[in-house]
Amino acid sequence: xxxxxxxxxxxxxxxxxxxxxxxxxxxxxxxxxxxxxxxxxxxxxxxxxxxxxxxxxxxxxxxxxxxxxxxxxxxxxxxxxxxxxxxxxxxxxxxxxxxxxxxxxxxxxxxxxxxxxxxxxxxxxxxxxxxxxxxxxxxxxxxxxxxxxxxxxxxxxxxxxxxxxxxxxxxxxxxxxxxxxxxxxxxxx
Numbered sequence: 001x002x003x004x005x006x007x008x009x010x011x012x013x014x015x016x017x018x019x020x021x022x023x024x025x026x027x028x029x030x031x032x033x034x035x036x037x038x039x040x041x042x043x044x045x046x047x048x049x050x051x052x053x054x055x056x057x058x059x060x061x062x063x064x065x066x067x068x069x070x071x072x073x074x075x076x077x078x079x080x081x082x083x084x085x086x087x088x089x090x091x092x093x094x095x096x097x098x099x100x101x102x103x104x105x106x107x108x109x110x111x112x113x114x115x116x117x118x119x120x121x122x123x124x125x126x127x128x129x130x131x132x133x134x135x136x137x138x139x140x141x142x143x144x145x146x147x148x149x150x151x152x153x154x155x156x157x158x159x160x161x162x163x164x165x166x167x168x169x170x171x172x173x174x175x176x177x178x179x180x181x182x183x184x185x186x187x188x189x
Contacts, residue, residue, distance in 0.1 A: 011093040014145060015100070041112040043181035044119045050149050050178060053156045053171065060160075060167040069163045080155045084148035092142030097186045103136055110185065120185075147188045153178050 054077045061070040097103050107117055121131055127143070129136040157175040160168035182188040 009093045010091045011099040014093055035110060037111045037113050040110050041116050043184050044112055044116045046177045047181040047185060048119050053153060057156050057160055060165055073159050076155055080151050084146050084151050087146045088143045091145045093144045094137055094140050094142060095144040095187055098137040101186055144188050147182055149182050150179050
């Protein structure tokens, strides 16, 4: 829906803003200086856990019979998804996998171990680019700003902390790794 409505991608604007804010792209320095197959593997698995985080928060709250907190959390998470989707329509972009790096050589540039390739292919298929897709930059989802992964993960981390749930001891480290993985794996800048 986004590409027919918003013809132009805003990746160059995101790159310019990022360079202005940081003076250099965090993306390039992080990935090239600490790139490691074990780290790549772990971060791709953590990145794939994204959709489980709000569900796990809900299950933790239900287990403790905190129904009002559960309702509040569901509302806030859904609201976060709506805000991120609105951002995709306003500022469409395809991300650094296509604009700063060669999408075709990602598996060589960021090698994993066992599950990385399969996991990244699942992510790519979810973004309308199954293996062998010609011109993947033309068909990929325009969904890099705001990062839904980062937004929802921060919401889950915040809610687990604000609601004084013991689950925060799980969500804060996993959420931090997930947010880092969005940059390390070149999904976002």
